[in-house]
Amino acid sequence: MTTRRISESTVRRLSRYLRLLRDLTAQRAEVVSSQELADRSGTTAAQVRKDLSVFGSFGQRGRGYSVQELERTLEHILGLEKQWRVALVGAGKIGTALLGYRELADRGFDVVAAFDTDVDKIGSDLFGVRVFPMSDLNEVVSNRGVEVAIIATPPEAAQDTVRLLEQAGVRGILNFAPVGLTVSEEVSVRTMDVALELEALSFALSSRTNGGRA
Amino acid sequence: MTTRRISESTVRRLSRYLRLLRDLTAQRAEVVSSQELADRSGTTAAQVRKDLSVFGSFGQRGRGYSVQELERTLEHILGLEKQWRVALVGAGKIGTALLGYRELADRGFDVVAAFDTDVDKIGSDLFGVRVFPMSDLNEVVSNRGVEVAIIATPPEAAQDTVRLLEQAGVRGILNFAPVGLTVSEEVSVRTMDVALELEALSFALSSRTNGGRA
DNA sequence: ATCTTCTTGTGAAGCCTTTCACAAGCCAGT
DNA sequence: ACTGGCTTGTGAAAGGCTTCACAAGAAGAT
Numbered sequence: 002m003t004t005r006r007i008s009e010s011t012v013r014r015l016s017r018y019l020r021l022l023r024d025l026t027a028q029r030a031e032v033v034s035s036q037e038l039a040d041r042s043g044t045t046a047a048q049v050r051k052d053l054s055v056f057g058s059f060g061q062r063g064r065g066y067s068v069q070e071l072e073r074t075l076e077h078i079l080g081l082e083k084q085w086r087v088a089l090v091g092a093g094k095i096g097t098a099l100l101g102y103r104e105l106a107d108r109g110f111d112v113v114a115a116f117d118t119d120v121d122k123i124g125s126d127l128f129g130v131r132v133f134p135m136s137d138l139n140e141v142v143s144n145r146g147v148e149v150a151i152i153a154t155p156p157e158a159a160q161d162t163v164r165l166l167e168q169a170g171v172r173g174i175l176n177f178a179p180v181g182l183t184v185s186e187e188v189s190v191r192t193m194d195v196a197l198e199l200e201a202l203s204f205a206l207s208s209r210t211n212g213g214r215a
Numbered sequence: 216m217t218t219r220r221i222s223e224s225t226v227r228r229l230s231r232y233l234r235l236l237r238d239l240t241a242q243r244a245e246v247v248s249s250q251e252l253a254d255r256s257g258t259t260a261a262q263v264r265k266d267l268s269v270f271g272s273f274g275q276r277g278r279g280y281s282v283q284e285l286e287r288t289l290e291h292i293l294g295l296e297k298q299w300r301v302a303l304v305g306a307g308k309i310g311t312a313l314l315g316y317r318e319l320a321d322r323g324f325d326v327v328a329a330f331d332t333d334v335d336k337i338g339s340d341l342f343g344v345r346v347f348p349m350s351d352l353n354e355v356v357s358n359r360g361v362e363v364a365i366i367a368t369p370p371e372a373a374q375d376t377v378r379l380l381e382q383a384g385v386r387g388i389l390n391f392a393p394v395g396l397t398v399s400e401e402v403s404v405r406t407m408d409v410a411l412e413l414e415a416l417s418f419a420l421s422s423r424t425n426g427g428r429a
Numbered sequence: 430a431t432c433t434t435c436t437t438g439t440g441a442a443g444c445c446t447t448t449c450a451c452a453a454g455c456c457a458g459t
Numbered sequence: 460a461c462t463g464g465c466t467t468g469t470g471a472a473a474g475g476c477t478t479c480a481c482a483a484g485a486a487g488a489t
Contacts, residue, residue: 007422008476009415016414017395034436043395046436047478054438062437063485079414080421098312104393104410149416173416175409179318181231181257189419191412195389196318198405200230200293201223202363202387205403207294208221222446248466260466261448268468276467277455 011052015075017042018049022072034065085110088147088171090162092117092132095177096153100128113145118158135165142169149173156180163190225266229289231256232263236286248279299324302361302385304376306331306346309391310367314342327359332372349379356383363387370394377404 021041025033035049042049053059053066059074060066076082087105089096092115099105100112115132117123123134133141142150150171152162159178166174167185176182176192184190235255239247249263256263267273267280273288274280290296301319303310306329313319314326329346331337337348347355356364364385366376373392380388381399390396390406398404 006475007418010476012415012418013411015418016411019414020393020411036436041395045478047480048476050436050438051477058438060437061485062483063435065436078418080417081414085413085417094312094315095309098308099409101308102409105413108410108413110410110413148420149413173420175412175416179234181255189416191416193407193409193412195313195316195407196322196324197227197230197234198389198407199299199319199322199324199363200233200295201226202389202403202405203294203299204221204226204229204292206362206387220445224446250466259448261450262446264466264468265447272468274467275455276453277465279466 007055011055012079014042014044014048014052015079018052019072019075019079019081022068022075025068026072030068032065033068033071035060038066081109083109085149086145086147087112088138088142088145088150088166089115089130090117090135090138090150090152090166091154091158091177092119092122092127093153093155096151097127099151099153100130110149112151113147114141116141138165139169142166142171147171149175151175151177152182153177163188221269225269226293228256228258228262228266229293232266233286233289233293233295236282236289239282240286244282246279247282247285249274252280295323297323299363300359300361301326302352302356302359302364302380303329303344304331304349304352304364304366304380305368305372305391306333306336306341307367307369310365311341313365313367314344324363326365327361328355330355352379353383356380356385361385363389365389365391366396367391377402 018038021038022033035046038049039046050060056074056078059071087110089100089112092100096115100115105112112130115127115130116135116138117132118135122132125132141147147169148171150166150173152159152166152174154162156178159176159180160182163174163182163184167188172188174182174184174188174190176190178192179194179196181192182190232252235252236247249260252263253260264274270288270292273285301324303314303326306314310329314329319326326344329341329344330349330352331346332349336346339346355361361383362385364380364387366373366388368376370392373390373394374396377388377396377398381402386402388396388398388402388404390404392406393408393410395406396404
């Protein structure tokens with residue numbers, strides 16, 4: 002593989018560019034400039050070009066980038082050419098909400114199994130996804146080739162869940178439990194924390210050092 | 216107000232330290248060192264001290280920080296001494312899941328109203344929160360002194376919602392719609408984007424430049 | 430063919446964040 | 460009161476990310 006160290010922020014921006022390119026494709030646009038991408042994603046033209054230049058040169062001077070080509074390139078860079086198999090652990094309110102979330106399937110993340118401790122939920126179908134008992138996790142995850150897991154358990158259960166998932170061979174974890182998780186070297190985690198974001202918002206509002214951007 | 220520019224990352228870390236301090240309080244710990252805070256939150260002791268030093272000096276050399284005092288200090292810094300009044304716009308799956316989410320209320324974010332376009336939902340109670348039609352947004356938000364809003368609408372409706380909220384005097388927005396939002400100067404936004412996080416995970420897994428941390 | 434206009438790709442500069450390293454200071458034991 | 464062992468607070472150094480600025484190159488008009 003190529004990759005020197007790519008920064009967190011670069012990856013996030015690439016993902017945003019990709020979303021924009023998809024909109025542009027839908028609008029039948031053929032070419033787009035770094036300036037336009039920048040304007041629409043809240044960054045600068047130079048930043049867009051720098052981000053892309055890390056991976057090669059995909060534009061044409063004097064013209065811009067081919068929407069179609071850049072879209073494919075970004076999908077390739079982000080590893081979105083394949084369909085990722087995802088398991089959900091914790092079929093509570095948030096977990097269930099995620100199962101019904103179109104965006105996931107549309108973007109190539111296929112939830113193939115859910116797990117929960119609640120006997121009432123086990124065996125049921127949530128949005129077409131079967132709920133298994135935790136004791137089946139290792140087997141089901143291994144057999145179905147699950148690579149990514151979403152943890153939506155209560156915080157106390159999250160770290161134990163990580164252990165189970167690691168043993169079953171999961172390599173990526175998206176964590177909704179409001180705790181930091183410790184994982185082995187080969188596993189990547191990202192935590193989405195609503196309370197933390199609200200607290201950051203609270204800080205911004207309290208200190209009035211605002212100046213908004215999403 | 217004091218504050219020079221405080222970085223995004225510093226605020227996030229402060230929020231994590233605070234969560235840890237609450238755990239420590241529950242465990243009856245009285246004193247904690249920067250080293251311990253660092254270990255438990257995945258950063259370095261120097262970083263913890265630098266983060267805190269921006270706001271003053273709260274520790275005692277040779278001893279550490281008073282858990283209780285630091286907890287209160289961080290709550291003050293983050294603006295969490297008050298109860299924030301929150302409105303939810305979009306009572307779909309994710310919105311509803313958030314209403315049932317303990318963490319919010321526990322941390323001082325009080326959801327006082329929900330809004331939706333769906334006539335079947337309007338008038339109903341979701342986890343004790345009344346659902347209003349969008350046409351009542353301006354009035355209800357103003358009257359109830361709502362300062363923060365959570366947008367959980369479909370992406371197409373998100374930007375329009377921002378306009379309504381701004382007019383009604385909301386100053387902070389937590390956005391769950393997968394689109395970048397444009398807001399006026401006085402408003403702060405943060406976007407939580409599941410698909411984007413999964414794509415970042417996909418990138419990490421594809422390029423194998425891992426090395427996990429939550 | 431040449432000129433004008435536009436836009437990329439990229440070294441270099443600037444800015445911001447993190448890490449280092451150590452003096453200052455607290456506590457407990459003697 | 461002094462000593463030894465820790466731990467903070469903080470300038471200075473290092474490292475990383477973003478912005479600048481401009482040469483190189485493409486397209487279209489003349």
